[in-house]
Amino acid sequence: MQLRLASVDSRAHIVVGATATHCDVIDVARASNDSLPSDPMACFARWDDLRALASKASVASTNIPLERLDCPVPRPRQMFAVGLNYKRHAEEMGSPIPSQPLIFAKFQSSLNAPFAEIQIVGDTVDYESEVVVVIGSGGRNISQSTAWDHVAGLCAGQDVSDRKLQYAGTPPQFSMGKSRTGFSPIGPWVADMAGVEERNALRIGCSVNGEQRQDTVITDMIFSIDQIVSYLSSICELYPGDIIYTGSPAGVGHGFKPPVYLKSGDVVETTLEGVGTMRHRFV
Ligand code: ZN
Numbered sequence: 001m002q003l004r005l006a007s008v009d010s011r012a013h014i015v016v017g018a019t020a021t022h023c024d025v026i027d028v029a030r031a032s033n034d035s036l037p038s039d040p041m042a043c044f045a046r047w048d049d050l051r052a053l054a055s056k057a058s059v060a061s062t063n064i065p066l067e068r069l070d071c072p073v074p075r076p077r078q079m080f081a082v083g084l085n086y087k088r089h090a091e092e093m094g095s096p097i098p099s100q101p102l103i104f105a106k107f108q109s110s111l112n113a114p115f116a117e118i119q120i121v122g123d124t125v126d127y128e129s130e131v132v133v134v135i136g137s138g139g140r141n142i143s144q145s146t147a148w149d150h151v152a153g154l155c156a157g158q159d160v161s162d163r164k165l166q167y168a169g170t171p172p173q174f175s176m177g178k179s180r181t182g183f184s185p186i187g188p189w190v191a192d193m194a195g196v197e198e199r200n201a202l203r204i205g206c207s208v209n210g211e212q213r214q215d216t217v218i219t220d221m222i223f224s225i226d227q228i229v230s231y232l233s234s235i236c237e238l239y240p241g242d243i244i245y246t247g248s249p250a251g252v253g254h255g256f257k258p259p260v261y262l263k264s265g266d267v268v269e270t271t272l273e274g275v276g277t278m279r280h281r282f283v
Helices: 040-056 087-092 144-150 225-233
Strands: 004-008 011-018 022-027 061-065 079-083 102-105 129-135 151-158 184-192 203-208 211-217 243-245 267-272 276-282
Touching: 004 022, 004 040, 004 151, 011 040, 040 184, 129 203, 129 225, 129 267, 144 151, 144 225, 151 243, 151 267, 151 276, 184 276, 225 243
Parallel strands: 079 243
Antiparallel strands: 004 011, 004 184, 011 022, 022 061, 079 102, 129 151, 129 243, 151 184, 203 211, 203 267, 267 276
């Protein structure tokens, strides 16, 4: 069974079944007689042991409403994000195509749960549906050919962006406008991608109030997931549980003419194929 790691009541759980509204889970520490940690953050360095537990775990807590899920990676040491990693998105933002990965930070205090409310600040808040990579075994100077061996799994992510703040300076700097309270939801869980052949060709997208706004296959990325992991590790040591937002495809509200930003009451559903769907109400 594919390992999917979620957080419920701030404890690590393996998801063994899910519908659109509920999931069945196993408490990692209890099911392993405390040989595995209850803290989700401690699980990413024990990923192989979790895989083994997932393959034989049996008794589950059933029918947990998805709204009870916490952020599955609550305290990453580092949160990287890649800007302008899809050609059509760079064009809609009026930006040149990057010749090497354009990296900024999203800060840990902006993390959010997969089914939570997000507070709008100002009148230029926008969505960006993204594939989020969660690092398993970290390291430095990871080669592109072994990069996936260092990935625990993938989440769906929203890189919620305050466009006015993002472009306030000259030159613009992205990290602040993307780190407001609740602006970094990921989830609904971390899905193991070992042995998943389609992991380089998944669909990522989101809808606003049921209207599809983004829908792209990630083969359109300028820098692929293995290239990004290798590039980052050539500069920064990567640690278990670090997360990497890999960039937004085209279709953001900022790219509309005139731009269409999020308003109170909007519901954004973000889906990463092979992983799952998050839902956020903006207030
Ligand atoms: Zn982004």
